[in-house]
Amino acid sequence: MQSRLEVTRRTYLWLAGLVPLTAGLAGCSEGGDDGGDEELSGEDYPAVDEWLTETEVGGEAPNYDGTIVNQREQDTVQVDVGAGEDGIAFEPAAVSVSTGTTVRWEWTGEGGAHNVVAAPDDQIGESDYEFSSGDPVDEEGETYEETLDDAGIALYHCEPHLSVGMKGAVVVE
Template sequence: MNRKPAAYDRRTVLRTTGTLLATGALAGCLGGDGEEGDDAGSGDEYERVPEEEEPDYEGWFDTTGNYEGTADGRGESEVGVAVGAGDRGYAFEPAAVMVELGTTVVWEWTGSGGGHNVVEEDETFGDDEIHTEEGHTYEHTLEEPGTYRYVCTPHDTQGMRGAIVVEE
């Protein structure tokens, strides 16, 4: 099933206005159709993993309003995740993405929702400093298989949670 929520269109319009220059250099690396100008990290460049491959996040996304399934970033050397997505800026987009070993994940701040960080629950990776500026990025290359769950610590109670699933 490759259904995308209607919010993607709204997010794309809002993010594109302020981030075309900042994301243009990365867009070709972040998936989609490979054409320059893709909106890096908006999530709409990714298909969803098939239902039978959907991981069990054990309730991790129960308070997350934008989780609609796991984005399929397999086959990409680099994937993007927007930090401060959603109507109020309290979301990661996509909320969950599946990648292969050696994939680099680039989190890019949208400038919405106040200050954010990215902290993996076991502190395997993260940028725990609070950033507010649009275009700030943090990246991490995933070298071990597993499910990595992370939060924005100031907005965890608002459901700002994400996950990266790394396959061998």
């Protein structure tokens, strides 16, 4: 009988030691405050959700599923230009970054000539940023960068492909 009590006691102590360890690991796997891969809900950012799903101004973004990819705490974040099956999308469609982050749009060479334009008057009046990469280009590896220093929302689109939903959004916090 004493042997069985000994094993139970050892098992209990062993399991008790694992509980804090697994609890700590579980907290790490959720991405915490460092950005990680945690996705945010577009419902928390109505202007982003409306911009990427509303068909009154251009088409619906084909690859937007209601989530915003959390890339906060990254110095630079890349968005692919000419992504998706037909090369008519930004990937990711919506991303969250910290203030001071540089967003780099990089052309894939797919889907024809593209540009990146944030023009509040053209984007449901909700964009806090205004910028343009210039004339549409179709060269793979072309890049355009903007450093987003103020909290707000940058809604943007590709001028030649707005009607088919080539839209994107950056939430800056």
